[in-house]
Amino acid sequence: MTELSAAHDAAVTDRGRLAGSAYSNDRDLAARQSLYQWQTPRYDLPGIVAEQLRGVNGCVVDVGCGNGKFIQRLRQDRPDLTLLGLDIAPGILAGVPGPVAVADATRLPLATGSAEAALALHMLYHVSDIPQAVRELSRVVARDGLLLTSTNSDRDKAELDDLWQRAAGDVLGTGRGPARISLSARFSLEKAPAFLGEEFGRVETIELPGTITVRDAEPVVAHMASYQAWADQHDVPFEATIERARTILDEHISRRGAFEIHCRGGILVCRR
Numbered sequence: 001m002t003e004l005s006a007a008h009d010a011a012v013t014d015r016g017r018l019a020g021s022a023y024s025n026d027r028d029l030a031a032r033q034s035l036y037q038w039q040t041p042r043y044d045l046p047g048i049v050a051e052q053l054r055g056v057n058g059c060v061v062d063v064g065c066g067n068g069k070f071i072q073r074l075r076q077d078r079p080d081l082t083l084l085g086l087d088i089a090p091g092i093l094a095g096v097p098g099p100v101a102v103a104d105a106t107r108l109p110l111a112t113g114s115a116e117a118a119l120a121l122h123m124l125y126h127v128s129d130i131p132q133a134v135r136e137l138s139r140v141v142a143r144d145g146l147l148l149t150s151t152n153s154d155r156d157k158a159e160l161d162d163l164w165q166r167a168a169g170d171v172l173g174t175g176r177g178p179a180r181i182s183l184s185a186r187f188s189l190e191k192a193p194a195f196l197g198e199e200f201g202r203v204e205t206i207e208l209p210g211t212i213t214v215r216d217a218e219p220v221v222a223h224m225a226s227y228q229a230w231a232d233q234h235d236v237p238f239e240a241t242i243e244r245a246r247t248i249l250d251e252h253i254s255r256r257g258a259f260e261i262h263c264r265g266g267i268l269v270c271r272r
Helices: 003-013 015-022 027-038 045-052 069-077 130-140 158-172 192-197 218-225 228-233 238-256
Strands: 059-063 082-087 100-102 115-121 141-152 202-214 259-271
Touching: 003 015, 003 228, 015 228, 027 202, 027 218, 045 069, 045 115, 045 141, 045 259, 059 069, 069 082, 115 130, 130 141, 130 192, 141 192, 158 218, 158 238, 158 259, 192 202, 192 259, 218 238, 228 238, 238 259
Parallel strands: 059 082, 059 115, 082 100, 115 141
Antiparallel strands: 141 259, 202 259
8 A cells, every 4th residue: 555545545534534524514425415416327326225125124224324315215215114323423413313323333332133234325435444344234233134335436437536637737737636535445346345245145236337417517516525524635726626627627518518427336235
């Protein structure tokens, strides 16, 4: 691991940064989530999760529940379930229907085998000790229970990476600038099965590829700006790079009519 990637990993997993800045409220997370409304095909992620839980009864714990998008849907579709939301960031739990609690994925405040299913959706890359978190998830899930996790591919949204490097290079006057930080790199769709396979004998990947097409720069700019909590990791003036990216996008859309982003994410369904 290079010194730069080690620093990025430390920043992605820093609890103070996560709870105090990145997820102190749901503004930045909502900006990242909202970009997908321009994706084709459209995936109803909460609906897919509800479908995977079709045969599950009893307690379901959402670890790293964020702004509660999945809990809200399950409360609607599956009022028979006992739902618990956990997150390390107290601020982001404010709008989540309870019960909720502040908790660390590596030390879950739950009895062994007490949940029929656990969710860990787009969050395990933020955990400093991923194998320990997987062990904890395995511990709290009943023997015949289910774990659902999600993440992005190493090749997800490559167009945004390219846009950032172009904009950063323009700001620095260097041609191509340094890469932007990748949140999901530590637990990408390619790496996740090896982590999960240590505790779960059957890991099925549901791939959810799609193309986001925007005809206005603003949703993309908002998505890129939502990484503000990691601005110090980009080795370039963050706001100036965002503004340069906006100009590049405006020019691209004016010339071609739209800007396309190829998404490669997925859900991993884990059983013993």
